[in-house]
Amino acid sequence: MMELNFNGTDICAINGTRSPAEAHYDIVVVGAGPSGIAAAIEAAESGASVLLVDENPVSGALMGNDVPLYFGGRMTAATQNSDRMLEAIFMSMPAIETAMDAGVEVLLGTTAWGVYRNGPGVASLPEQLVGLADGERSWMVSFGGIVLATGARDLAMAFPGWNQPGVMGAAALQMLLSRYDAFAGRRVLVLGSHDLALETALLAHERGIEIAALVEVRDAPQGSAELLARVEAAGIAIRCGQVITLARGGVDGVSGATLSGGEEVVCDTICVAIGLIPSIELVDAMHGARALSVTRGGYIPSSEPTVSAVGDCAGLADIGFDHIAYRMEWMRGLSAVSAPDTIICQCEEVTRADLIGVQPPNYLTRPPAMCARSLETLIADGPPHPDQVKRLTRAGMGVCQGRRCRDQVAMLLAIEADKPFGTIPLASHRAPVRPLPLKIIADWHETEAMTAAWDVWFGIPTQWVPVQDLGTVHEEEHRQMLYTGMYE
Template sequence: MSDEFTGHDPYAINRKLPGADQHFDLVVVGAGPAGLAAALEGAALGASVLLVDEHPVAGAQMGNDVPYWFGGRMTGAVQTKDRMIEQVFMAQPLFEQAMEAGVELQLGVYAWGLWRNHANLAALPEPMLGLADEERSWTVGFKAIVLATGARDLALSFTGWDQPGVMGAQGLHALLTRYDAFAGRRIVILGTGDLAIATARLALGRGLEVAAMIETAAAPVGDLAEMAALKLAGVAVHCGSVLREAQGGIDGVRAAVIAPLGGGEAETIACDTICLAIDMVPAIELLDAAGGRIVTDPARGGHVPQARAGLALPGIFLAGDCAGLGLNEAQAAAEGRAAARRALGHDPDGAPLRPEPVTAVDRLAYREAWLRALVAASDDRVIVCQCEEVSRADLLDVQPPNYLERGEKMRARSLATLLEDGPPDQEQVKRLTRACMGVCQARRCREQVGMLLAMASNLPMAQAPRAGWRAPVRPVALGVLADWAEDQAMKDGWDVWFGIPTQWTPYRDIGTEREEQHRRALGGNMHL
């Protein structure tokens, strides 16, 4: 007896999904150094190329700190997207070069989903990328895609962090360079590593005042010559110190209160912005949603693609920071070019695009040191998830936010009771507390929630739990997603996608005369 199904279910989803709205040989997501280089290389090889970049993001998205932690420090200019498109275009000379080379450039467009047929999905007519702006959504088909989505900000909580003026290094960099729309004047930077040094140099170069750099370690962790130059430029460096509080006023941050680790006299530093430049996080959202394998690598930035760069899934390639941190702009561009060549079938058996590093920095250890210091300097009422107003205490007690009722059984619950059934599961904790369920899609809390759960469970940071990504990986209005052309066959089947006739037949009756009786009793074609 053959197990192969030879019949036809007119309400199955197979062959009902429409094809993509556009088609290209190569699609590149992200117009940083790696993405631009990949797009230019693809065009030089004669391929039809689409280059998509979400900048400039809409003002509302910025307000939700998507994709970067902008911290409410953007000027009103960002509300005019047409002007911002012009500004972003003019800020990157390679955009004009790409268009002259035949690359189709789409700015201000969000990549919110990536799908391909695999073991658990076989209904797609082709691999597709979901795109949207504020008005509509559409899909793009491709022969190959290069994800050059870069990195986003690492956010850690402390007293007063949930007010305007607390932001990330990526957000500050974008506002100063791409948007020319930063509203602050005097900043305090957390960290003294490479990211913090680059942030300080950029701020000084743009005429800002860097009041201080704060470091929990006993000495600066970045290049000592660079740090010495910053000191000569008037930047105060406080090592062995921690931020106790961000004091605020009507316009947000007005001062940073710091103190020595372990206690001591506090110092108040006047500022309008506190920039966390402790680390960045690889932007793995699209690859994760497409089914790519994610592993933990402390040297590359924590949760990263198993593929270091190049081929990650059939037809899906990686380049730049999304494949792991540690490259400079020239290295990222070289990796982008190599990924495009590999994606288009050139040099398929070449060497790995990114070999193992000779020396590796444990980024997770540095993050942990900072988080432990910030936790020790604040109480558990500090909000961890700003969107859902979940405090550190509620997270570790596995309680819902205060706007939901807490019954007796719920109040008796804690992380300790959950650990009786196994290691912490961030997805489970998310459902129970609503932490990481807000409109920022956990960009402000995802990493620190995992780290806090690991700390409370006495686990090393490399074993911190991770919440996965699912489409849409960008906040997209339902009205925009609903603008989707469906053929009549698909419309006719919507009320039975979860009503396949045979799914209601008891297992013992399958293959017997009672199977047909069940089908007739339930109404023939199963329409509800």
Template sequence: MSSDPTSLAGKEFPLRGRFATVVVGAGEAGITAALAAAEAGQSVLLVDEHPLDPGLMGMDIPWLFGGRLDAAVQNQARMEERIVAARPGLEAAMSAGVEVALGTSAWGGFLRSASSRALAGPMLGLADRRSAWLVGFERIVVATGARDVVVPLPGWTLPGVMGARGFDAALRLYGAFAGQRIAVLGGGVLAAGVAAAARAAGIGIAAEICAAAPLRIEGAVEVEGIAWQEGGAWRQAACDTVVMAIDTVPNLELPDLLGCPIRWDPARGGFVPEAMPGVQVVGDAAGTAPMARAGWMAAALAEPHAVVCACEEVLAGDLRALRPPRYLGAEGPEAGLAALGPLNQDQVKRLTRAGMGACQGRRCRDAVHALVSAERVAPHASHRAPLRPLPLSVLAALEEDPALRANWTGWFGIAAQWLPHWEPVPEHPEFIGGRLTAEDAGK
């Protein structure tokens, strides 16, 4: 009995190293975890995606950078020096024998499960600007931190609107903040930290708006100012940057992909991942401060013309009506959120395309969830590999078992799926290395 050539069974996955512990994220929590593992005598790999490819910064991945980083970020070697200087624990980790890989993103994680019994062991997909590869591990520590929550306020899509994490990275991590005068939105520790950092760096502060209020971010091409209502009257302030320091939420993409339980906990920032055997989640990735965005979200989403998904041009009114994007020119029935009963973000994404853009939903995910959770808390959005946008040239460099490469493009082994519908299907087609064999193609 012959085996299915498209099956993963019996295939090998070339690995670029195997480690007892892999730590993803080289912030304070990640470095601490890596040092602890090294001191216990383990082989340790510590990876961090910074310095980012400037292309990712332009797509606001992983934080809301808002087009406010200067040309210095184009110099990768200089940015690596900045990151090591900003995170002195990296040198201590290297001295302790930790293998450190900067400028390296985790695009996928794979554990043995009911649907992947063919895997020989846990694997992590990594990539830099040139290639992608796999490493094996026994234990993984996820220290990916938190991301910015974007509230769809009028004018938020203008260049110059940043998140608190994006501002911190531009100012402290990269030393490449391009603004001169900021307005800070949000109250509490997050906004206070932004304001303190700005003052310490000599950056002017035009306004600090601590509570949700009617406001608009002004500018023709980029941010030029902000206007808000206070005491029944409108006030204005000129600025070139607005820092949205309203809230952050744990980065749960990798834990979700690995199969960690995800639960809703407003006291820890919203959806938070839980540890599981072989997977530990530490730092802000395991939970942040109690949610502070509800009032801001409610005020912003009450406006039907609020731009929720900038990538796909989806408005709040479009989401409530479950309309397909206007640019598709499609006219269809508007069922509305309430008519279809409980929804989740994956359903809404398929119906409206909100979340399908280049930023992979990072800018709109929280606003969409707030909309679909009017009656009850909706499930979290699902995450799939690749967790970061990767050029095809990078993925093409991934080493593969020759037998796997020869058959991966055949969906369930249906060799003729790539033939134009007007061409006859060969009697016994074979799909080898991305094309029908010459013998069959000529029949």
């Protein structure tokens, strides 16, 4: 017999127990880049109530965990000054003020960590909700439509010595230089020679940073003729047909690098500029968005509840060549010079040998049965799935939430299985899609309906016993009362 409240409904039911949203907006835009601001302004000018959220300025703690970009520990102490960082955002992004003048409500330094909509497995939400958090608290707002303009993140690739301060991504370097003016390096070695690498090298050069060289795995530079001409005019060398074989380190991290041609390069920063990955964590954590609309420009959602993606998170622009083949060529080149003990997942210290051997990290015990398994046993059942490998090895379970290893794990599995990269899925995302302290994400107001049955929320008999009675003589009393229907 279930316990009923005064309305005659089961107090263990989820319906009606959700915390209310703090506010409602016709449109919520996540990401204040050019595409997100354009979408927010268009929606506001159409008469919609619009909330624009952006996680910048990113806290120094998140940057230290390489979230949302691969900062590699090369930011200055200025990133710890929140007021200074906020001022830098407004100075480098004047379009934010334009959006505010158009009637858009803007929240900076605010993370969107999850989007929730009714669908398979979820039918109790009163409205569509997006979870937000800043440095102090977490809360929910409801929306009619949501526009994701979350941009792109860096593709990280492992090589000997990459797991130390000073190895970073191109998008992170560009942000530190152009948005925050907070880059701590002085001499940079850039991996790659396509437009991303060339643009990053030129930006750093213009800001007074010395470029040691660009390194290209292919036998010829891959970028556009116009950018290559500018790089040549700047006197920046490109080393073709080579990869990095070692990042040497010191007290402050990277101090130099060795190339496969034998050259020793002095540098304090190694910038991985091989490619970018659309930031689709929010969509993926929803298990695929229904009625998803995609565009590379601004977008005004329709009157129907929608999830829209704009800008780089909707897919990178056509870069004129097979970027998958290019990235796989880099992965094979770096794998050829990487020893078995090369770290793949920095957070969990999973090595290349651990990944291929499907072993947990060294801080966990490895009984004989576990030591006997390998990737071959998984491949025999079909293409290996990174989610399965993640559970067995913990690769991707760390605080960076797989941003440094998610894509390269799939690439390595494709190589080991001798399968095209597209046949290997990527590890899935789950909310929260940003690492949040428990004191922030748990600090929610609970309704009386939630409090009434918090310890038995799903009606499972073993959860019916209050915590204070577990392990006492009263535990069995509760069980008997449940089974005999004595609970009123």
